[in-house]
Amino acid sequence: MSAQALDTSVRTALAGLLLAMADDEFVLGFWDSEWTGIAPLLEEDVAFASLAQDEIGHAQALYQLLAELEGGDPDAVAFGRPVEGYRHARLLDHPRTDWAFSVARRFLYDTADAARLDALAASSYAPLAGVVAKLRREETYHLLHMHAWMERLATGGEEPRSRLAAAMERLWPDALCVLAGVEGDDLLVSAGVLAEPMAAVRRRWLAGLAPELARLGLPTPPTGPRGACRGPDRSDDFRWLWEQFTMVRRSDPEAVW
Amino acid sequence: MNQTRTITEADVWAALAEVPDPEIPAVSVVDLGLVHRVQLDGQRLRVELLPTFAGCPALELIRASVAERLAGMVPVVEVEMTFAVPWTSDRITADGRRKLRESGFAPPPTGESAGRSLPIVGQRPTPSLHRPQATCPWCGSADTTLENLFGPTLCRTLFWCNHCRQPFEQFKAV
DSSP, X not given: OOGGGSOHHHHHHHHHHHHHHHHHHHHHHHHHHTTTTTSSSHHHHHHHHHHHHHHHHHHHHHHHHHHHXXXXXXXHHHHSSOGGGOOOOGGGGSXXXXXXXXXXXXXXXXXXXXXXXXXXXXXXXXXXXXXXXXXXXXXXXXXXXXXXXXXXXXXXXXXXXXXXXXXXXHHHHHHGGGGSOOTTHXXXXXXXXXXXXXXXXXXXXXXXXXXXXXXXTOOOOOSSOOSOSSOSSOOHHHHHHHHHHHHHHHHOTTOXX | OOOSSOOOXXXXXXXXXXXXXXXXXXXXXXXXXXXXXXXXXXXXXXXXXXXXXXXXXXXXXXXXXXXXXXXXXXXXXXXXXXXXXXXXXXXSOHHXXXXXXXXXXXXXXXXXXXXXXXXXXXXXXXXXXXXXXXXXXXXXOSOEEEEESOOSSTTEEEEEETTTOOEEXXXXXX
């Protein structure tokens, strides 16, 4: 199916989903890039820089899809909005904090994102299915890396274990926001753009995680997220990050690169 | 310029085979399987390329190098990146794999070992089952250790050869 073939209401819902996904990847990429140079191991400087670069690339591909759907310039969407205009999940409002916190956040995000990508792999909107096929292959490496780190921290002694458990407790309510309902997701499901409603994607994600959480003895999710999941209210930490990543563009919005 | 003969698709492929990868110049965009489609319609040429990794910073450089090499072959030349099909490391040609090895890169495992190798999509990857494995490009030993899934660029993984005691990089299987 092409963009022209989409019903207006489906197109609006799809644009909302693409923006949410792109902003998730974009903001996580910027947070994780903060570990470059100061990660606990040299290998993790390299790994987190690479993970962050992947996410920024995924965001770019998704902003490009959005531009093909709605018109406009992907860079202007990525860098040109006010703080309140970003639609990433509340999980990405937290700063990098300590290593266990960044590992827990990325684990929760990557596994949720994988469930979301699964539900889009056979999308009737061909341009999205194409991008998702690429993203899933790359995300395999993220999953492999994060599962390994969860194991390492959860079984690595009292301090890493308690830090990881505390991070999970703190992050769970906001992690549930990644797969909170998208406006019009029922329309996306009937149009075949999305395989199942986000509520079902979320159930599948949590069911998949349950055995691993039980095995590692890590905190399990609370019931349902409370409050607004994707803005417009944002943490001071995200406001600071926004200042950083928009700084160059704000200094000369018309500059040509 | 007077053209002595009509440009054919084979001419286009031959020209593409001269465009090196900017990071590993020993291999061309054809060796890496980056060319998705060549459409030649009289005076109009359209070439579609596949990104190896969505976030690869060399994509625009590759696109521009291809456009530069093809410029002038016919009046209208378009070169674009597409996600129409995913680039996978199985697209690297046998020649490409040989040239990678000669440049000191272990080529990625191919789809034949699927199930035990990456990528695993739609299921939880297991570190013990899905750890990338590589043969040392320097001495040919299979006694190698994965040092880091991630390397100096998005498409590379770091290994250590226990036999000749040299570090090396593997082109990632994706």
